[in-house]
Amino acid sequence: MSIWQKRFGWIVPSWNTVTEFEVERLSGDDVSNHFTRIAHTEDSEAAFERMGKEAPGAAGLLADAKVDAISYACTAGSFSKGFSYDVDLASRLADETGTPVTTMAGSLIAAARHLGFQAVAVAAPYEQWLMDRLVVFLEAGGLRVLKSEGLGHQANVLYEPEKALELAERAWDPAADGLIMSCGNFRTLEMIDTIETTIGRPVVTSVQASYWAMLQATNHLVETPGAGVLLRGGTMSATAAG
Numbered sequence: 001m002s003i004w005q006k007r008f009g010w011i012v013p014s015w016n017t018v019t020e021f022e023v024e025r026l027s028g029d030d031v032s033n034h035f036t037r038i039a040h041t042e043d044s045e046a047a048f049e050r051m052g053k054e055a056p057g058a059a060g061l062l063a064d065a066k067v068d069a070i071s072y073a074c075t076a077g078s079f080s081k082g083f084s085y086d087v088d089l090a091s092r093l094a095d096e097t098g099t100p101v102t103t104m105a106g107s108l109i110a111a112a113r114h115l116g117f118q119a120v121a122v123a124a125p126y127e128q129w130l131m132d133r134l135v136v137f138l139e140a141g142g143l144r145v146l147k148s149e150g151l152g153h154q155a156n157v158l159y160e161p162e163k164a165l166e167l168a169e170r171a172w173d174p175a176a177d178g179l180i181m182s183c184g185n186f187r188t189l190e191m192i193d194t195i196e197t198t199i200g201r202p203v204v205t206s207v208q209a210s211y212w213a214m215l216q217a218t219n220h221l222v223e224t225p226g227a228g229v230l231l232r233g234g235t236m237s238a239t240a241a242g
Contacts (some may be wrong), residue, residue: 005030008214009062009070009099011055015185019073022189022207026224026231036061043076043130051077052089057098063097069217072103075206076126080133083140085239097105097196100217104184104206107213109141111204111230114212117178122148123171124182125159134182143180147173151155168195168203181205190230202229 008027012019014037023033036058037050055072062070070093071150072078086105094228096179102110112120124134131150138145149171150157164187168179181188181200184206188195195203208227215221224231 004032006032006069006218006220007065007067007085008033008211008218009059009065009067010032010035010073011058011062011070012037013051013074013077013185014038015041016073017185018187019184019207019210023186023211026211026227027189028037028222028224030222031220032069034062034065034161036063038074040074040077043127045080048072048074048077048080052081052085055089055093059093059097059099059101063099067099068220069100069102069214070097071107071210071214072101073184073207073210075104075108075184076130076134077105078103079137079182080130083137086137102210102213102217104210105137105182106207107209108180108182109138109143111209111212112138112143112178112180115178115202115204115230117143117176117180117202117204119146119176120178120180121146121171121173121176122180123150123164123167124148125151125153125163125167125186126183127152138180140178146176147171148192159186161187164188164191165195165198169198172199176201178202184210187226196228204228204230 090101134147188205
């Protein structure tokens with residue numbers, strides 16, 4: 001019989017089908033995951049603005065379930081509006097629910113800092129305007145972006161995991177400390193270890209980093225195999241090959 005220790009709550013865009021798939025595969029038997037959705041079927045300024053307004057209600061529903069932590073699981077939904085907005089959103093939702101709240105965007109920066117990243121390469125499936133916003137966000141968070149590559153449209157979920165490897169190889173800069181792959185609706189989990197072996201440095205992805213941030217927020221510090229250095233408890237002294 002498994003020992004149920006933590007409940008994690010996730011606010012997911014309605015068109016997202018990847019986050020739940022990956023989170024369930026990352027979680028051990030001692031973690032239960034609970035999802036609620038906000039209507040979202042396009043990446044646009046108006047859509048992200050509306051999501052932010054609806055986030056408190058979604059977080060409140062998860063708080064009703066007495067979850068131990070909540071993730072605002074739309075990376076672009078907060079980074080597109082800037083670093084301060086992302087920090088303020090997490091803080092406001094935490095105050096309103098009485099529950100620790102993380103964001104996918106903030107988790108990328110927190111995980112990168114944990115691994116000692118200073119200079120990074122960035123890969124994401126986004127259109128160019130969102131790639132530009134992502135770079136600004138990461139640099140506002142203290143990271144130096146050496147190179148960034150996107151796929152140029154919004155049909156992120158249509159890609160098989162092998163596309164993540166292809167994009168990572170295009171985006172990689174050997175001068176970087178690690179690679180950041182943004183988007184919770186882009187399949188990366190199956191490829192993280194392969195990418196780390198290929199580039200010889202750690203990889204931080206939206207879902208992987210968000211799950212790590214939830215573990216940190218609840219002091220549930222368990223190692224998870226098959227999802228990169230970050231969830232194996234690694235640091236920059238440990239390369240993927242090691």
